Amino acid sequence: MTEAVSQPDRPQQFEGGERDLFSKFDELIQMREGLLASGMEDPFGLVMERVLSPTVAVCNGRETILLGTYNYMGMTFDPEVIDAGRTALTDFGSGTTGSRVLNGTYQGHKEVEQALCEFYGMDHAMVFSTGYQANLGIISTIAGKGDYIVLDIDSHASIWDGCKMGDAEVVPFRHNDIEAMEKRLRRIPEGAGKLVILEGVYSMLGDVAPLKEMIAVARANGAMILVDEAHSMGFIGPNGRGVAEEQGVLDDVDFVIGTFSKSVGTVGGFCVSNHPKFEIMRLVCRPYVFTASLPPSVVATAATSIRKLMEAGDKREHLWSNSRKLHKGLKDLGFRLGTDEPQSAIISVIMPDLEKGAAMWEALLHEGLYVNLARPPATPANMTLLRCSLCAEHSEEQVDTIVGMFERAGRATGII
Amino acid sequence: MDRAETANRIASLIEPFNKKGVTITDDTTFAGDLEFDSLTVMDFVAAIEDEFDIIISMNQQAEIETYGQLVDAVVRLRSEQS
Numbered sequence: 001m002t003e004a005v006s007q008p009d010r011p012q013q014f015e016g017g018e019r020d021l022f023s024k025f026d027e028l029i030q031m032r033e034g035l036l037a038s039g040m041e042d043p044f045g046l047v048m049e050r051v052l053s054p055t056v057a058v059c060n061g062r063e064t065i066l067l068g069t070y071n072y073m074g075m076t077f078d079p080e081v082i083d084a085g086r087t088a089l090t091d092f093g094s095g096t097t098g099s100r101v102l103n104g105t106y107q108g109h110k111e112v113e114q115a116l117c118e119f120y121g122m123d124h125a126m127v128f129s130t131g132y133q134a135n136l137g138i139i140s141t142i143a144g145k146g147d148y149i150v151l152d153i154d155s156h157a158s159i160w161d162g163c164k165m166g167d168a169e170v171v172p173f174r175h176n177d178i179e180a181m182e183k184r185l186r187r188i189p190e191g192a193g194k195l196v197i198l199e200g201v202y203s204m205l206g207d208v209a210p211l212k213e214m215i216a217v218a219r220a221n222g223a224m225i226l227v228d229e230a231h232s233m234g235f236i237g238p239n240g241r242g243v244a245e246e247q248g249v250l251d252d253v254d255f256v257i258g259t260f261s262k263s264v265g266t267v268g269g270f271c272v273s274n275h276p277k278f279e280i281m282r283l284v285c286r287p288y289v290f291t292a293s294l295p296p297s298v299v300a301t302a303a304t305s306i307r308k309l310m311e312a313g314d315k316r317e318h319l320w321s322n323s324r325k326l327h328k329g330l331k332d333l334g335f336r337l338g339t340d341e342p343q344s345a346i347i348s349v350i351m352p353d354l355e356k357g358a359a360m361w362e363a364l365l366h367e368g369l370y371v372n373l374a375r376p377p378a379t380p381a382n383m384t385l386l387r388c389s390l391c392a393e394h395s396e397e398q399v400d401t402i403v404g405m406f407e408r409a410g411r412a413t414g415i416i
Numbered sequence: 417m418d419r420a421e422t423a424n425r426i427a428s429l430i431e432p433f434n435k436k437g438v439t440i441t442d443d444t445t446f447a448g449d450l451e452f453d454s455l456t457v458m459d460f461v462a463a464i465e466d467e468f469d470i471i472i473s474m475n476q477q478a479e480i481e482t483y484g485q486l487v488d489a490v491v492r493l494r495s496e497q498s
Contacts, residue, residue: 170474
């Protein structure tokens with residue numbers, strides 16, 4: 001333990017009197033040390049030593065059911081997906097060592113963009129190296145000085161960072177509050193460009209947005225609309241295109257942002273659009289230009305997975321049945337949940353406080369179950385949450401086992 | 417509406433957010449003295465925006481640290497945005 005940890009109130013002075021730039025983290029360091037000093041396992045230091053399937057891994061030496069990954073459609077071990085990656089690795093090498101606009105566009109990058117156009121039924125698709133960069137790049141590039149961004153206060157960090165990187169005026173509104181959004185849109189000075197940013201599924205509570213109503217209001221006020229469908233791709237909507245498709249308003253969305261790191265089962269991000277001038281983004285969007293493109297094996301696995309997701313109706317149905325079963329099981333046990341009804345593949349369990357939440361998280365891990373511990377400031381209203389994300393590969397029996405684990409851990413920690 | 421009247425209306429708007437009953441002057445800071453967290457800021461800003469029919473973007477909020485600066489900003493935004 002360092003001085004800074006045991007005496008965080010006294011700013012550390014280095015020789016020469018320079019202030020330690022790390023002093024600003026002292027409060028967090030202290031909170032973390034306090035948590036670990038109680039003997040608990042580090043919620044943010046989990047190591048998966050072996051991954052046995054999309055739903056089971058060996059974590060910290062224990063065989064563990066995975067209920068905190070974003071592997072919604074269980075594509076990570078799909079034999080066709082793995083074969084495609086292996087072939088591309090052999091044929092095209094381990095990496096591109098270059099930007100998409102220079103030497104980093106291979107056949108595979110064009111093929112995955114074509115697969116996205118077909119998946120969404122849209123004219124243009126642009127693939128980024130991560131989902132984070134897709135939001136960062138598109139938002140900071142299209143909303144410039146004098147433009148206004150109107151966005152939900154519970155937006156993902158990549159959206160906020162995209163706002164911060166650009167020069168537009170940023171105006172947030174209360175989560176899913178249609179009236180609050182409308183008021184702000186109406187007050188924007190005449191002639192200013194407007195971008196409304198929404199998400200299909202909000203990942204902390206697993207709730208969906210009333211996109212139909214919100215998009216109608218945004219349209220009526222002359223705004224362009226960007227929807228992040230990261231947590232809905234593959235299983236919400238008749239073709240798995242997301243919440244906008246489910247609510248029948250995908251045609252009114254100007255830009256859909258998505259990721260390969262959830263249902264698709266690898267890594268990467270994208271934007272699809274019907275905007276006639278969309279292709280210019282490849283030259284002006286800095287997080288697209290100034291970074292290396294995805295490795296050939298990654299785009300090959302993504303393209304194969306996306307094409308399989310178009311035909312994944314049975315898996316979609318099983319995932320929904322898992323979601324309903326877990327939601328009911330936890331609700332019947334008396335846990336407080338993020339939504340009254342299951343709205344997505346995320347079931348969020350609200351903990352009384354961080355201490356109890358951490359204890360419950362650890363008790364579940366000892367039972368052999370991994371969930372995500374989410375705490376302020378990443379959570380809405382400063383809640384501590386245990387976020388459960390289901391997979392289409394979880395069996396019915398596994399969901400029963402999970403409910404039993406929650407029951408024992410909940411009673412042991414006094415939460416139910 | 418002059419500065420004094422704007423200040424009066426803001427004074428009544430801030431009351432429900434001033435949970436600790438801090439005595440407010442032009443030098444009172446929102447983050448330090450009033451201990452506003454991000455959610456409180458959002459609700460308080462929304463109350464002011466609705467009262468005066470203005471937008472205070474996050475870019476503008478970043479420049480506002482004290483109560484006095486807020487009153488000045490509202491006076492200025494009202495003349496610009498009306």
